Amino acid sequence: MKRRSLPVAAAFAATAALLLTACGSGDDGSNDNNEIAGADRGKETPSESAEPSGAPAEGKPDGVDVSLPKDMNLVFDWEKPEDENEAAAMSDVANFFRAIYRGVDKRTTKDASVTAYATGDGLNYAETQINAWIDGGWTATGTLRHYDATTRSSANGNSVEVAFCADAGEFYGKEIKTGKVLKTEPSIEDFDHYKIIMVKYPTGTGLWQASKVFVETKAAKCR
Numbered sequence: 001m002k003r004r005s006l007p008v009a010a011a012f013a014a015t016a017a018l019l020l021t022a023c024g025s026g027d028d029g030s031n032d033n034n035e036i037a038g039a040d041r042g043k044e045t046p047s048e049s050a051e052p053s054g055a056p057a058e059g060k061p062d063g064v065d066v067s068l069p070k071d072m073n074l075v076f077d078w079e080k081p082e083d084e085n086e087a088a089a090m091s092d093v094a095n096f097f098r099a100i101y102r103g104v105d106k107r108t109t110k111d112a113s114v115t116a117y118a119t120g121d122g123l124n125y126a127e128t129q130i131n132a133w134i135d136g137g138w139t140a141t142g143t144l145r146h147y148d149a150t151t152r153s154s155a156n157g158n159s160v161e162v163a164f165c166a167d168a169g170e171f172y173g174k175e176i177k178t179g180k181v182l183k184t185e186p187s188i189e190d191f192d193h194y195k196i197i198m199v200k201y202p203t204g205t206g207l208w209q210a211s212k213v214f215v216e217t218k219a220a221k222c223r
Contacts, residue, residue, distance in 0.1 A: 064095070064099075064112055064113050064116045064117075065102075065112070065113060066095050066098040066099055066102055066113045066117075067102070068098060068101055068102055068105060069105055071141045071142070072101055072105060072139075072140050072142075073142065073143040073144070074094070074097055074101060074143075074144050074146070075143055075144070075145045075146065076094045076146045076147075076149075077145060077146065077147040078090070078146065078147060078148070078149035078164065081151050083151070083153065085153060085157060085160060085200070086151035086152075086153055086160050086162075088206050088208055089151065089160035089162055089198035089200075089208040090149060090151055090160075090162050091208075092117055092198060092207065092208040092209070092210075093162045093164075093196050093198060093208075093210065094146070095113070095116075096117040096118055096122070096126070096196070096209075096210040097144075097146070098113065099111065099113035099114045099116065099117045099118065099126065100114070100126050100129050100130060101140060101144075102114075103126065103130035104129075104130055104133045104134070104138075104140055105139060105140075107134055108130070108134075109126070109127040109130045109131060114126050114127070116207070116209075117207075117208075117209055117210060118209055118210045118211075119199065119209040119210070119211050120211045120212070121211060121212045121213065122196070122197075122209060122210030122211045122212060122213055123210075125210070126210070133173075136173070137175060137176050137177060138173040138174060138175060138182070139173075139174050139176055140171060140172065140173060141171075141172050141173075141174045141181060142170045142171040143170045143171060144166065144167075144168055144170075144171040145166065145167045145170075146164050146165070146166050147164065147166075147167070148164055148165045148222070149162060149163065149164035150164070151163075157200075158199060158200045158202075159198060159199045160197075160198045160208070161195055161197055161198075162194075162195070162196045162198055163193070163194065163195045163196075164193070164194055165191065165192070165193050165194075165219065165221070165222030166191070166194060167190055167191055167222065168190050168192070169186055169190040169191075188218045188219075188220060188223065189217070189218055191218065191219045191220070191222040191223050192215055192216065192217050192218075192219050193215070193216040193219035193221060193222050194213065194214065194215055195213075195214040196210050196212070196213055196214075197210070197211050197212040197213075197214075198211070199211040
C-alpha cells in the first residue's frame with residue numbers, strides 16, 4: 001500500500017470543530033423512531049440528479065460538470081440499492097465528493113458543482129475542505145476509494161443517510177508550486193467512515209444534496 005497524503009490529513013484536521021459531534025461517538029444519526037438527523041433541514045438552489053455512482057462521472061451527468069483530472073481518481077466501489085430514492089441519493093453522494101475535489105483542482109469553493117450537491121452544513125464542510133487544500137498550496141493525485149456503503153431512508157422519504165468507508169492509502173497531496181507528491185507511512189489514518197445525510201431538493205428533478213457530514217477518522221472497521 002502507498003502512503004496517505006499530508007493534505008488529506010490536514011484537511012480533516014481543519015474541519016475538526018465541525019466533525020466533533022460524530023467522530024468516534026458511535027452515533028448513527030438516528031433516534032428510536034428511526035428518524036435521520038438533519039432530515040428537516042432547508043435546501044439551497046441547484047440543478048438535476050445524477051447517474052450511477054459506481055463509475056467516475058464523465059462530462060455533465062445532470063447538467064453540472066463534475067469532471068476531474070485524469071490523475072485524480074475517485075472510485076465508488078458499491079452496489080446501487082433497489083430503492084429509487086436511495087439509489088439517487090447514493091449517486092449524488094459520489095457527485096458531492098467529485099464536486100469537492102473539482103473545487104480543489106479549480107482552486108475555488110464557487111464551482112457550480114459544489115452548490116449543486118451541497119447545502120447547509122454539507123456546503124460548509126465542502127468549502128472548509130476545499131479551502132484547506134487551497135491554503136496548503138496542494139492539489140490531489142491518485143485513487144481515493146469509497147466502499148461498504150449502506151443506505152437508510154427517513155419516514156417521509158425526503159432524506160437518506162448514506163454510510164460508507166473511504167481508503168486514502170493511494171490518494172496523495174501534491175504541491176502545486178513544485179509538483180512534489182507528499183507521502184507518509186501507511187497507517188490507520190488512511191481510513192475514514194462517513195455518514196452523509198442527503199436531502200431531496202423539492203422540485204421534482206431528482207437532485208439530492210449533502211446537508212450534514214459525519215466523519216469517524218482512523219476507522220478500524222474500514223481497514
